[in-house]
Amino acid sequence: MLGAQWGDEGKGKIVDLLADRMDYVVRFAGGNNAGHTVVCGDDEFKLHIIPSGILYPHITSVIGNGVVVNPRVLLEEMDGLRARGISTDKLRISCNAHLVMPYHLAFDRLGEVSLGSAKLGTTHRGIGPAYADKADRLGLRVQDLLDEKIFRTKVGTALERKNAILSKAFGQEVFDVDAIVEEHMEYAARLADHIEDTSLLVWRALEEGGRVLLEGAQGTLLDLDHGTYPFVTSSSPTIGGAFTGTGVGPGRVKAIIGVAKAYVTRVGYGPFPTEQENEVGEAMGARGVEFGTTTGRKRRCGWLDVVLLRYAARVNGLTGLALTKLDVLSTLPVLKVCVGYSYQGRIYHDFPPHQTIFHKCEPEYLEFPGWSEDITGAKTREELPPAAARYVEFIEKAAGVPVEIISVGPKRSQTVWDGRDLEPPPASEGPYLYREEFEPPCTA
Numbered sequence: 368m369l370g371a372q373w374g375d376e377g378k379g380k381i382v383d384l385l386a387d388r389m390d391y392v393v394r395f396a397g398g399n400n401a402g403h404t405v406v407c408g409d410d411e412f413k414l415h416i417i418p419s420g421i422l423y424p425h426i427t428s429v430i431g432n433g434v435v436v437n438p439r440v441l442l443e444e445m446d447g448l449r450a451r452g453i454s455t456d457k458l459r460i461s462c463n464a465h466l467v468m469p470y471h472l473a474f475d476r477l478g479e480v481s482l483g484s485a486k487l488g489t490t491h492r493g494i495g496p497a498y499a500d501k502a503d504r505l506g507l508r509v510q511d512l513l514d515e516k517i518f519r520t521k522v523g524t525a526l527e528r529k530n531a532i533l534s535k536a537f538g539q540e541v542f543d544v545d546a547i548v549e550e551h552m553e554y555a556a557r558l559a560d561h562i563e564d565t566s567l568l569v570w571r572a573l574e575e576g577g578r579v580l581l582e583g584a585q586g587t588l589l590d591l592d593h594g595t596y597p598f599v600t601s602s603s604p605t606i607g608g609a610f611t612g613t614g615v616g617p618g619r620v621k622a623i624i625g626v627a628k629a630y631v632t633r634v635g636y637g638p639f640p641t642e643q644e645n646e647v648g649e650a651m652g653a654r655g656v657e658f659g660t661t662t663g664r665k666r667r668c669g670w671l672d673v674v675l676l677r678y679a680a681r682v683n684g685l686t687g688l689a690l691t692k693l694d695v696l697s698t699l700p701v702l703k704v705c706v707g708y709s710y711q712g713r714i715y716h717d718f719p720p721h722q723t724i725f726h727k728c729e730p731e732y733l734e735f736p737g738w739s740e741d742i743t744g745a746k747t748r749e750e751l752p753p754a755a756a757r758y759v760e761f762i763e764k765a766a767g768v769p770v771e772i773i774s775v776g777p778k779r780s781q782t783v784w785d786g787r788d789l790e791p792p793p794a795s796e797g798p799y800l801y802r803e804e805f806e807p808p809c810t811a
């Protein structure tokens with residue numbers, strides 16, 4: 368399960384829904400730049416680094432090797448959950464996941480300052496610098512916490528470079544090896560029992576017939592390779608990241624669910640062709656409460672873009688879509704959907720090959736009649752107003768992927784579980800296997 372847009376698609380809710388039928392939920396990418404919201408009865412949980420399956424006692428929640436872990440934030444999140452009566456005893460953390468170190472946070476901030484008006488609008492959680500050190504082979508891994516001597520040596524090596532840059536290039540205070548080691552050995556003592564080879568753990572679970580859900584963070588358009596570079600995050604939130612970020616092989620996959628909002632939002636800077644900096648965008652933001660789960664920033668809002676959705680379907684090989692926040696569009700008299708980009712007399716129906724086109728294009732829209740009814744109580748497609756049902760039908764046709772779940776509110780119960788039989792797509796059993804195997808959860 369992964370994000371099909373620019374993040375915040377409602378992945379937390381969908382993972383929580385599907386987790387009911389799972390044994391394992393494994394986060395595969397990103398770090399605490401993510402903010403996944405799960406609403407459970409009257410309780411709301413905002414998870415940044417712990418998988419969204421943690422609310423179910425039967426689930427083993429796994430932080431995969433592709434995640435970057437800030438151990439201080441992780442422990443705070445574990446403490447916060449325990450204080451609300453949620454056990455974290457079964458949380459497992461990959462020994463190979465990289466650590467977000469205090470100096471990564473400093474470099475994230477400094478990087479943004481030095482970019483000036485070209486800044487990305489990162490979450491300032493140290494994510495880019497942590498993945499950069501991983502690629503540079505200067506990173507520290509979770510397993511390094513288990514050996515103070517190794518940890519000290521590696522921190523020392525990293526700080527030789529980091530401190531030189533901090534002091535000489537930026538005139539900033541330097542970091543102290545002893546202080547970092549002391550702080551992290553306290554974290555190590557608390558995390559040690561949770562650390563293991565999670566690739567092996569998940570493989571064993573699969574061999575025994577266990578059900579595993581791989582939970583994406585961020586979204587396809589924030590992908591380092593496939594997103595709107597450089598306005599992206601530094602990991603692979605797309606399907607490849609699900610495999611490298613967990614150590615699970617692709618042959619094991621039964622379904623690939625993309626989560627997409629019924630409109631589009633984006634936090635941070637970068638191109639966004641269908642953005643509505645007007646009363647429509649304001650209405651979407653207000654009704655959808657579009658404020659960042661992690662940073663509290665106001666999210667930019669705009670019309671649904673099926674060029675991007677088709678792109679997400681292609682690069683991820685999606686077998687199904689979970690369409691969220693359809694309720695937010697209620698009362699808008701007319702809905703627009705972008706079906707192409709116009710640039711210098713040419714229409715692009717696929718994601719354009721050059722960033723300038725994407726930056727400067729004019730969206731080509733189709734218009735759909737809206738609906739005024741409250742749809743938050745709908746349980747089947749038949750219970751949706753005909754205009755809403757037609758809108759969904761158009762989306763699945765345009766994206767070329769069946770919509771299998773429609774979310775009409777933040778609660779578990781506010782969900783339409785595919786109210787009609789779709790014809791199986793040729794040569795693919797994926798989504799249908801998935802549909803047969805899962806019943807809607809009965810928890811409200």
Ligand code: GDP
Binds near residue numbers: 380405655660693
């Ligand atoms: P994530 O990062 O993809 O997990 O998404 P976020 O949690 O950052 O943002 C999604 C927000 O929308 C959260 O506040 C959810 O509670 C909320 N939400 C999810 N699905 C729906 C829905 O169908 N309708 C409405 N109104 N809100 C939803």
Ligand code: IMO
Binds near residue numbers: 370373490586
């Ligand atoms: P979830 O998992 C939305 C965005 C940031 C910024 C860019 C780079 O909740 O969907 P980073 O701190 O990662 O270096 O910032 O990526 N971004 C997200 N936007 N949802 C997220 O996560 C995001 N994680 C990162 O706003 O534009």
Ligand code: MG
Binds near residue numbers: 374401402660
């Ligand atoms: Mg989020």
